Amino acid sequence: MVRQAKKEVLAQLFQHYRACAQDNDAALYEIAMSELPEMVYHSNAIENSTLTLHDTEAIIMRDIITKDHEIREVFEAKNLAYVMTQLLNKPPEKLTTELLLSLHALLMAGIRHDIAGRFRSGKQWVRVGSHVGANPAFVPGLIAELLREYDQCDDEYFLDAIARFHAEFELIHPFLDGNGRIGRVIINQQLMQKGYPPIIIQSKHKHRDYYPLFDVYERTNRCDGFADLFALLLQESLHKRIALLSSRRVITVAQWAKRHGIAGNAAANKAARQTIPAFRMRGVWMIGDDAA
Template sequence: MSSFETGSFEGDPSTLTLEETEQILAGRLPTAPHELREVFEASNLARVTEDLLHVARTGAADVLTIGEILRWHGALLTGIRDDAAGRFRQGDEWVRVGSHLGANPPFVREMVERALERFQSEAPANIIERIAWFHCEFEMIHPFVDGNGRIGRVLMNHQLLRAGMPPVIVRARSRRTEYYPALDVYSRTDRHDEMTRLLALLVLEALRKRIALLTSPDVISLAQWARSADMRGNVAANRAKRQTLPAFRMRDRWMIASDHRE
């Protein structure tokens, strides 16, 4: 089990269903009882995502800055941790993620600035690899008291959008098996290969989803497609995870263009 799973400061996974999240985004409270934090998390993330897309469309932030990071973090934690929103850790605000100790608070800003400078000016030249490295380094610094994972994934999508690629979803169900282990590898070895591989697969999936929705008359479940293609369901699912099939997830269900042929 990854130390990043056992020591995460992001809180428990959300118990909101997709329908309840949609209710919150429409300005209504969910009918079932939930922690108020979950309601704020959903609505805050929606506002930040809208701003993220606006910035990407208008080119208002060609270069990611400390100011943008703090602004988005402040928006994410509004109503959740107002005392820590929009500022780096300071004083004796140490954080530990499993066996990893976040950066010394007085040096957090300097370390984030150095990571931004390296991302913008240094190798590796491959943009996916650069984004994966920056994300790992940002999470090792763990610059905030709370919300490090959420803001880190927001920044990842900002960088993807600025590079002309679609945003990705690091799904809660796969974090324990893929995302946290990739961070754990970086914390122990300084190697970001696993995060690069995961990010490349997520980008490929996001692209295939957009292509299918734009070019296919319909999308169907992967299980339905596998039956028509005389392929075992588990084989199709494994190929989807490796992206050797142009499948993608919608509402946590693997889908594929109905007219796809091998």
């Protein structure tokens, strides 16, 4: 569960964000669209795509394939970008089985037509490492139950509910392919439905910060690690939007640290812990130049 102190920090940040965001829908959309290559790159890299951020940006923004890549990876980048763009262009929808299937159909278009937009069935078992996904015969019912529980969790803190949904969704592994990417899309759909901006789960330390959380959930049914991770990333996303909407300009954390007489590694640690209002842009920690 997200600690009370963190909830209070997020509540204050959200109020500040809403004040900055008022009458700034166009700016918020452009910020989100500017993040699209990073969002797609990291989500695909978590699934071991060989595309770099530069490759991903060239494919999405300029329709250029910079070097030899498997056509599947090109489709994965384009399709995931399209899915996220669709979510950004529409008013947030209630999460339903139909929405899940439609998002999966878009994600798998041109990659696996035979499995696009449908749950596993028959003998379509899946395994990820030592974890075996749910029995295909029970997948539709398990997803319906998960959606119902999420829809009825009004008394649970929103990040705790989203964390539990993500952990359980990936444990079920309802699709033959694309579960991780769809799962991370759903996180942002759930955040946007509640008025929050999207987050980017970073791929760099996936073996330390992300993958182990699934093992913990499978063994203990605890999803605190996911909730804490999402809280930290949401802080960063809010800090970014507040800075871009209200600061004269943004500078690197390294520049900010030098200005304030702080060691560079100490400032980077503060940024990673979100004890300063820093955020990443193309892998570089940035901050508003007016940050104290």
